[in-house]
Amino acid sequence: MPILARFRLRPLPRRQAGFTLLELLVVLTILGLLGAIAVPQVMRYLGTSRSQTARVQIQALMSSLDLYRLDAGRYPTEQEGLRALVERPATVNNWNGPYLSRRNGLQDPWGNPYGFRSPGRNGPVDVFTLGSDRAEGGTGEAQDVGSWQ
Secondary structure, eight states, rough: OOOHHHHHSOOOOOOOOOOOHHHHHHHHHHHHHHHHHHHHHHHHHHHHHHHHHHHHHHHHHHHHHHHHHHHSSSSSOTTTGGGGTOOOTTOSSOOOSSSSSSSSGOOOSSOOOEESSSSSSSOOOOEEETTTTEEESSSSSGGOOTTOO
């Protein structure tokens, strides 16, 4: 048997597939750095987006309240509240609603009901949210958002 034939009979060693520990550590370090940079930016964006959503929802509620006033001849009382936009109050004859398509439009982006004053301090009616902290004042995501702003 020739010498070359003997070497071919033995199986060649297979190279192990996978990553080395060093490669895994480098990838985890890079992911950690990206997370440390990106997460604060995403959280800041999320806070401002909720405030912006509240502004848009309040404007939609104010438009619905104006339609209600055109039909009923007045704004809802504080006792009737914003529910008057989705349910007919017993004291209103010319209700032509619902003025909002969904009941969950009466909650702010933090899951709290919108505040409502009639008569308002800043206009005929006020619609507002106290932000994430549910207290007057605040900055950032905790800032108050109202129909007068």
